[in-house]
Amino acid sequence: MIQAALSLxxxxxxxxxxxxRWLIDLRLSREALVTGFALVxxxxxxxxxxxxxxxxxxxxxFLARPAVYGGLQALSLIATLLGxxxxxxxxxxxxxxQDITVLVIWMQILRALxxxxxxVLLPISAVLGGFLLSLTxxxxxxxxxxxxxxxxxxxxxxxxxxxxxxxLFGMAVVLSILLxxxxxxxxxxxxxV
Numbered sequence: 001m002i003q004a005a006l007s008l009x010x011x012x013x014x015x016x017x018x019x020x021r022w023l024i025d026l027r028l029s030r031e032a033l034v035t036g037f038a039l040v041x042x043x044x045x046x047x048x049x050x051x052x053x054x055x056x057x058x059x060x061x062f063l064a065r066p067a068v069y070g071g072l073q074a075l076s077l078i079a080t081l082l083g084x085x086x087x088x089x090x091x092x093x094x095x096x097x098q099d100i101t102v103l104v105i106w107m108q109i110l111r112a113l114x115x116x117x118x119x120v121l122l123p124i125s126a127v128l129g130g131f132l133l134s135l136t137x138x139x140x141x142x143x144x145x146x147x148x149x150x151x152x153x154x155x156x157x158x159x160x161x162x163x164x165x166x167x168l169f170g171m172a173v174v175l176s177i178l179l180x181x182x183x184x185x186x187x188x189x190x191x192x193v
Contacts, residue, residue, distance in 0.1 A: 009110055013139055016146035023106055024099045024151060033101045040108035041077065045070035047115040054119065079174045080104055083167030084148055091163050093152025103147045107140070 012019045028036070049066045052059065063069055085100045114136045122129035149160035 005109075009113060012106070012110060012143055016143045017150045019106075020103055020147040020150035023102045026102065028098070028102055030098070033098060033105065036105045037074075037077065037101065040105055040112065041070055041074045043112050044073060044108060044115070047112060047119070048073075051115070051119060054123070075178055076171075076175060077104060077108065079171040079178075080167070082174070083169075083171035084151075084164065085167075086170060087165070087167030088148060088152035088154075088160075088163040090166055091152070091154070091159055093148075093154060093163060095148075095151035095153070099151045103151055107144060107147070110140070110143070 008019060045066050048069055052064070081097065081100050081104050084104070085095060085097050088095055088100075114132070117132060118129055121132060144164060145157055145160045148163055149155065149157055152160065152163060154160050154163075
C-alpha cells in the first residue's frame with residue numbers, strides 16, 4: 001500500500017493529468033471524501049504540532065493551539081475547495097465539487113509527505129531543507145494547475161491558472177472575513193510572518 005501511494009505521488013509529478021483523471025474516476029462516496037478531508041486536516045495539524053515542538057519559536061496564540069490550528073486549516077481547505085470550484089466554473093469549467101475535493105485531499109496528502117521529509121531533513125541541513133521546500137512549491141503549482149485543468153476539462157493550462165487565481169482571490173476574501181468574524185486581526189498575522 002505504501003509503495004502504491006509513493007508510486008502515485010511520483011506519477012503526480014510526471015503525469016498529473018492522468019493521476020487527476022484516475023482520482024476523479026474513483027467516484028468516491030461523499031462519506032469517503034468527508035473522512036479523507038478530516039484525516040488530512042488531522043495529519044497536517046499533527047505534523048505542524050511536531051514542527052512547533054522541534055522549533056519552539058513564538059507563535060500567535062491561534063497557531064500555538066493544535067485544535068485552533070486544525071480548525072483554521074479546515075476552514076482554509078474548505079475555502080480552497082470552493083475557490084477552485086467556483087473559479088473554474090466562472091471560466092466555463094465542468095468539475096463537480098466532489099472532483100475538486102478528491103484532488104485537494106490528494107494534494108494535502110502530498111503536502112504531508114513533504115512535511116515529513118522536511119522534518120527529517122531540516123535538522124540535518126537547513127540548506128537542503130530550503131531547497132526541497134522551494135522545489136516542491138514549484139512542483140506543487142505544476143500539479144495543481146494540471147489537476148484543475150483536468151477536473152474542469154479546460155485543456156488549457158493558462159485558463160486553469162486563471163481559475164486558480166480567481167479561486168485564490170475569492171478564498172483570500174472569504175478567509176479574511178472569517179478571521180475578522182472570529183476576532184483575529186489579519187494584520188497581526190502578517191506581522192508574525
